[in-house]
Amino acid sequence: MSKLHLVFGGRVSDPMTLDFRDLSTIDVVGIYADYASAEKAWRAAAQRTVDDAEMKYVVVHLHRLLEPDPALNAGD
Numbered sequence: 001m002s003k004l005h006l007v008f009g010g011r012v013s014d015p016m017t018l019d020f021r022d023l024s025t026i027d028v029v030g031i032y033a034d035y036a037s038a039e040k041a042w043r044a045a046a047q048r049t050v051d052d053a054e055m056k057y058v059v060v061h062l063h064r065l066l067e068p069d070p071a072l073n074a075g076d
C-alpha cells in the first residue's frame with residue numbers, strides 16, 4: 001500500500017493550534033503517494049499565504065490512519 005499523505009490548510013483561530021475556524025473553506029491541496037511530494041506541495045501552498053498569519057497548511061499521514069499501529073490496539 002502507498003504511504004498516502006494529505007495536504008490541506010485553512011484559517012486557524014491561533015497559529016499555534018490546528019483549530020480551523022471554518023471547515024467549509026478548507027483548501028485541499030491534494031493527496032500524495034510519498035512524503036517528499038506532499039512536503040513540496042505543502043511548502044508551495046504555505047509560501048503563497050506566507051503574509052497571512054491566520055492561514056496554516058498541514059501534511060496528514062493518511063497511511064497511518066489506514067494502517068493503525070497494532071501495538072496501540074493490543075488492549076482491544
